[in-house]
Amino acid sequence: xxxxxxxxxxxxxxxxxxxxxxxxxxxxxxxxxxxxxxxxxxxxxxxxxxxxxxxxxxxxxxxxxxxxxxxxxxxxxxxxxxxxxxxxxxxxxxxxxxxxxxxxxxxxxxx
Amino acid sequence: xxxxxxxxxxxxxxxxxxxxxxxxxxxxxxxxxxxxxxxxxxxxxxxxxxxxxxxxxxxxxxxxxxxxxxxxxxxxxxxxxxxxxxxxxxxxxxxxxxxxxxxxxxxxxxxxxxx
Numbered sequence: 001x002x003x004x005x006x007x008x009x010x011x012x013x014x015x016x017x018x019x020x021x022x023x024x025x026x027x028x029x030x031x032x033x034x035x036x037x038x039x040x041x042x043x044x045x046x047x048x049x050x051x052x053x054x055x056x057x058x059x060x061x062x063x064x065x066x067x068x069x070x071x072x073x074x075x076x077x078x079x080x081x082x083x084x085x086x087x088x089x090x091x092x093x094x095x096x097x098x099x100x101x102x103x104x105x106x107x108x109x110x111x
Numbered sequence: 112x113x114x115x116x117x118x119x120x121x122x123x124x125x126x127x128x129x130x131x132x133x134x135x136x137x138x139x140x141x142x143x144x145x146x147x148x149x150x151x152x153x154x155x156x157x158x159x160x161x162x163x164x165x166x167x168x169x170x171x172x173x174x175x176x177x178x179x180x181x182x183x184x185x186x187x188x189x190x191x192x193x194x195x196x197x198x199x200x201x202x203x204x205x206x207x208x209x210x211x212x213x214x215x216x217x218x219x220x221x222x223x224x225x226x
Contacts, residue, residue, distance in 0.1 A: 033214065042204045042217030043155070045112065088154060092215075097143060097208045099215055103154045 002027050004102035006089060012108040013079060020075045021105040023089030028069045030092050033099070037086040046074075048092075079109045113139035113207050117218040124195055125226055131191045132221045134205030140185035141207035145215065146178075149202040161188040161205075195225040 003026040013019055023032070031050045035043035047056050049065040049072065056063045060083075062075040076083055086106050090099040114137040124130050134144055142163045147155040159180055160168040167180035179191040192199055202222050206215040 035217075040202075040220065040222070042115075042117075042206075042220045045214060045216065048214060097215075098145070098157060098160065099155075099206075101154045101156075106152075 002091060002100055004089060004091060004100060006087075006102040006105050008105060009103065010106050010108075012110065014110050015080060016078055018075065018077050019079055019107070020073050021087055021107070022071065022073050023102055024071045025091060026070075029065075029072075032065060032069075032072050033090045033092060034063060034072070034074055035088045035090060037088060037104075038084075043086075043088055079107075081109045081111050083107060084109050112214070113137075113141070113216040115205065115207055115216050115218040117203075117205060117221050119221060120219065121222040121224070123224045123226065126196055127194055129191055129193045130195055130223060131189055132203055132205075132223075134188045134190070134207075134218055136186045136207045139207060139216075141188075142185060143208045144182060144188040145206045145208070146180065146188075146190050147204045147206070149204060149220075151202075155204060158190075192223065195223070197225045199223065200225045 005024045007022050033048045034046040037043040047063045052067045052069040054065040060077045064073045086104045088104045089102045116135045118133045144161040146158045149155045157170050158173045161180045161182040163182045169175045182188040202220050204220040206217045208215050
């Protein structure tokens with residue numbers, strides 16, 4: 001059974017600071033997806049990465065996929081209160097189209 | 112991406128009653144929908160895969176007779192929590208899968224509170 005571990009579990013920083021959160025898998029990812037979930041809402045897809053070593057940028061967010069396709073990082077530059085939320089990584093296993101989620105990093109950006 | 116709605120957004124019911132939650136794909140014909148459960152401060156746990164026109168596939172440990180899933184059309188799947196108990200209180204989220212791909216688009220969730 002694949003295990004996705006995210007770290008840190010909780011992170012609280014001041015507005016304007018930079019941060020990085022991590023997602024590690026016990027096995028090679030099929031495809032890695034990052035989601036952000038705000039309280040009382042469903043997760044919203046941020047990015048999908050497939051190729052080892054791939055880097056994608058979404059405004060102040062930079063997503064990096066490890067060469068071995070077993071780990072990923074999400075870096076946020078100049079964090080803003082609107083970045084507050086639960087960040088989830090997930091592996092899209094082929095065939096059954098199921099998603100396996102990590103336990104998430106709960107991020108709080110303080111004004 | 113696909114637009115997914117859920118109804119109701121929140122529901123409070125008495126222990127022993129049944130509750131139906133609807134998941135609609137508003138702009139996309141979804142042959143496959145997924146139902147997740149999320150307890151407070153925890154991640155999403157897949158409960159079942161809902162297949163249009165056939166029986167749902169349940170994950171290990173999920174009681175199929177307690178969580179009834181009906182996927183009668185390409186735009187609607189329903190989850191019925193039968194004989195609900197307080198431990199069933201949770202945030203229930205559905206998703207639809209993009210055609211042939213692994214990307215899922217999530218509904219806004221339904222918060223169930225069983226008294």
